[in-house]
Amino acid sequence: MTVGRYPATRLRRNRQDDFTRRLVAEHRLHVDDLIWPIFFTEGAATETEVASMPGVRRVTLDRLAAHVEPAARLGIPALALFPMTPPERRDAEGTEAGNPDNLICRAARLLKAEFPQLGLIGDVALDPYTDHGHDGVFRDGVIDNDDTVGLLVRQSLNQAAAGIDVLAPSDMMDGRIGAIRAALDAERLIHVRLMSYAAKYASAFYGPFRDALGSGGLLRGDKRTYQMDPANGDEALREVELDLLEGADMVMVKPGMPYLDIIRRVRDRFAVPTFAYQVSGEYAMIMAAAGHGWIDRDRAMMESLLAFKRAGASGVLTYFAPDAARMLRGA
Ligand code: PBG
Numbered sequence: 001m002t003v004g005r006y007p008a009t010r011l012r013r014n015r016q017d018d019f020t021r022r023l024v025a026e027h028r029l030h031v032d033d034l035i036w037p038i039f040f041t042e043g044a045a046t047e048t049e050v051a052s053m054p055g056v057r058r059v060t061l062d063r064l065a066a067h068v069e070p071a072a073r074l075g076i077p078a079l080a081l082f083p084m085t086p087p088e089r090r091d092a093e094g095t096e097a098g099n100p101d102n103l104i105c106r107a108a109r110l111l112k113a114e115f116p117q118l119g120l121i122g123d124v125a126l127d128p129y130t131d132h133g134h135d136g137v138f139r140d141g142v143i144d145n146d147d148t149v150g151l152l153v154r155q156s157l158n159q160a161a162a163g164i165d166v167l168a169p170s171d172m173m174d175g176r177i178g179a180i181r182a183a184l185d186a187e188r189l190i191h192v193r194l195m196s197y198a199a200k201y202a203s204a205f206y207g208p209f210r211d212a213l214g215s216g217g218l219l220r221g222d223k224r225t226y227q228m229d230p231a232n233g234d235e236a237l238r239e240v241e242l243d244l245l246e247g248a249d250m251v252m253v254k255p256g257m258p259y260l261d262i263i264r265r266v267r268d269r270f271a272v273p274t275f276a277y278q279v280s281g282e283y284a285m286i287m288a289a290a291g292h293g294w295i296d297r298d299r300a301m302m303e304s305l306l307a308f309k310r311a312g313a314s315g316v317l318t319y320f321a322p323d324a325a326r327m328l329r330g331a
Pocket residue numbers: 123124125126127135170171205206207208209210223278279280281
């Protein structure tokens with residue numbers, strides 16, 4: 001190995017100047033690594049800041065193109081779309097998920113027409129549409145896996161028909177990737193990509209997101225019968241393996257920073273496109289500390305994003321995407 005001995009070897013030498021630091025940097029963050037999750041809702045001419053996510057706005061559809069334009073101009077490759085469904089459109093089965101004119105479908109058509117080069121990632125799960133806030137349907141008091149999968153297939157075909165490029169199932173039901181892939185193939189939708197939330201943990205860090213979509217107050221109980229136990233790492237590899245066998249093109253680990261070890265293990269084991277989701281609570285922590293003047297927001301933002309690359313992530317879903325892209329472009 002390349003081990004030297006002090007004083008002939010001094011690792012501080014390469015840190016002395018900006019130019020050597022740049023030359024020896026092992027990892028780099030690029031605008032191409034960023035996916036921006038966005039929130040939108042019904043109504044008109046309204047932008048609402050999410051209280052627990054300073055700087056993140058939920059916009060009405062008429063404002064969506066203007067909201068997204070800076071990200072498109074900065075060259076961010078893709079958006080992850082999260083609709084906030086009004087309470088009167090929610091029911092026990094999440095029926096609205098299959099409506100061809102639901103919010104996400106209208107948003108997809110609008111964005112495809114306006115920004116054809118921008119990738120659209122659709123959230124596949126029932127929680128934005130259920131009146132109980134769960135990602136699946138109840139049968140006899142439990143979230144029924146196989147009934148839910150059928151509804152997710154319907155939701156997926158609906159989104160694909162509206163122009164969603166990448167379906168991203170975030171529900172953690174067993175077998176949904178295979179079922180969705182088979183349905184897409186049967187429709188000859190062979191280019192629709194699947195980015196599986198393969199290792200998604202039952203996490204406290206989703207709190208602000210549920211505020212943003214209005215599903216937090218509705219949620220009965222917790223999601224521990226389908227999302228993963230934070231204690232488990234080997235199980236994440238099994239989840240990823242199953243999803244790859246079932247036809248996932250890309251996999252995701254979520255949340256991000258508390259699970260960097262999982263990203264590294266997935267990347268090392270499978271060598272497939274692996275994404276990290278820096279979730280709402282991670283964003284909120286950085287923004288809250290920065291808001292108090294306790295940490296430097298820009299540096300914490302860039303350091304946290306670079307850490308995902310070092311851990312082996314292909315890219316990161318982050319609410320910081322436009323700000324990070326601006327810094328990377330020197331704009
Ligand atoms: C639910 C979903 C969640 C997030 C994305 N999709 C929350 C949950 O599982 O309750 C969280 C994203 C974030 O916290 O930023 N299908």
